[in-house]
Amino acid sequence: MGEGNRRLGKAARHAYTRSMNKPALDTRPERREPTSKARPETRFEACPQGLQSGRVGAVARFAVAPMMDWTDRHCRYFHRLISARAELWTEMVTTGALIYGDVERHLRFDESEHPVVCQLGGSVPSALATSARLVRDWGYDGVNLNCGCPSDRVQSGRFGACLMAEPALVADCIKAMQDAVDIPVSVKCRIGIDDQDSEQALADFVGQIAETGCHTFTVHARKAWLQGLSPKENRDVPPLNYERVRRLRQANPELSIALNGGLVDLATCLSVLDWCDGVMLGRAAYQTPWLLSDVDADIYQDKGAQVGDRWQVAARMADYADRQRARGVPVKSITRHMMGLFNGLAGAKAWRRYLSTQAHLEGATGDVILRAADLVARTGED
Numbered sequence: 001m002g003e004g005n006r007r008l009g010k011a012a013r014h015a016y017t018r019s020m021n022k023p024a025l026d027t028r029p030e031r032r033e034p035t036s037k038a039r040p041e042t043r044f045e046a047c048p049q050g051l052q053s054g055r056v057g058a059v060a061r062f063a064v065a066p067m068m069d070w071t072d073r074h075c076r077y078f079h080r081l082i083s084a085r086a087e088l089w090t091e092m093v094t095t096g097a098l099i100y101g102d103v104e105r106h107l108r109f110d111e112s113e114h115p116v117v118c119q120l121g122g123s124v125p126s127a128l129a130t131s132a133r134l135v136r137d138w139g140y141d142g143v144n145l146n147c148g149c150p151s152d153r154v155q156s157g158r159f160g161a162c163l164m165a166e167p168a169l170v171a172d173c174i175k176a177m178q179d180a181v182d183i184p185v186s187v188k189c190r191i192g193i194d195d196q197d198s199e200q201a202l203a204d205f206v207g208q209i210a211e212t213g214c215h216t217f218t219v220h221a222r223k224a225w226l227q228g229l230s231p232k233e234n235r236d237v238p239p240l241n242y243e244r245v246r247r248l249r250q251a252n253p254e255l256s257i258a259l260n261g262g263l264v265d266l267a268t269c270l271s272v273l274d275w276c277d278g279v280m281l282g283r284a285a286y287q288t289p290w291l292l293s294d295v296d297a298d299i300y301q302d303k304g305a306q307v308g309d310r311w312q313v314a315a316r317m318a319d320y321a322d323r324q325r326a327r328g329v330p331v332k333s334i335t336r337h338m339m340g341l342f343n344g345l346a347g348a349k350a351w352r353r354y355l356s357t358q359a360h361l362e363g364a365t366g367d368v369i370l371r372a373a374d375l376v377a378r379t380g381e382d
């Protein structure tokens, strides 16, 4: 009987035992938090998608988008328990935060998170080169430059989506990053900004960057309005235009392009993968994380993929929460990413309610997660 099973309540134990007929959740070796800088010579071993396609630096077939305040290391650890293959991305971290701030706080991650890409925000080539070196030294599998974030704060720092108006500067930034590191360097951008949203403008932007040798782009298939719309509105209001990304892909067969924006299910992802090299999901992956459980089998055709059930994931997260708690991380910092785990099942509401009322209490432990999972199992038996 596994540790998680021992700690589960009666009903959840029942669900857990049932699930033991399925393959074990995770047979990968025990993970450790990096305590020192990772060994650069091993970093390509952890980059299966690049090697697999024979194009180091190619986009992953499936990635979970960078999301500020959402895709922190606890969230990525959780997602990794559900899919062994999805590429995970950090939140955007600015060059200033890395050069003048607490590097460990921003770059620390768990070995299990591989393949994992770090996204940078910045527009000063030398600062991006320094930051990319830090990212490389910490063992990330790739480094990405954010050219898609429309927030005011980011614009005042002259980076994010406003960089789409300055392709020559972006090319300089990318070149500096490429000269600094030998991990793949990529760009995440929109299809346009403000009135600079023609097909030609996108082709010019991508073309100038491609001349540096960077062939890897993730394109959020909507433009951003830099004035007048909030970042949240900028993720919904400008219409999606997948066709523009499709034509960009067709016109540039040497590029590796992932489509992002509005994808919510794997069937649509698979149809997009007929013409695009990769897909990236943001909100849907965060809000309905169990969709990641089919990624290994459906997107990577990994028929031996070993995914347990949601109770097993909950049990693993309870153990993780206790380990993190011993290092001073409050349980609520972990459970906040798990609210959607049982979405679609009877009991999902009870799960969310229990986590939201109990996880922030003084002295909360991983048992909160087990008890919430038990509630779901009992609801399922009613």
Ligand SMILES: Cc1cc2nc3c(=O)[nH]c(=O)nc-3n(C[C@H](O)[C@H](O)[C@H](O)COP(=O)(O)O)c2cc1C
Pocket: 065, 066, 067, 068, 069, 070, 091, 092, 119, 146, 148, 149, 188, 220, 235, 260, 261, 262, 263, 280, 281, 282, 283, 284
């Ligand atoms: C809460 C939140 C934070 C985000 N933060 C970032 C970020 O740090 N960097 C970035 O490139 N995009 C960021 N995005 C945009 C997503 O990466 C993605 O491009 C966008 O949500 C569209 O994809 P989706 O429709 O699958 O959610 C963020 C999105 C959300 C919802």
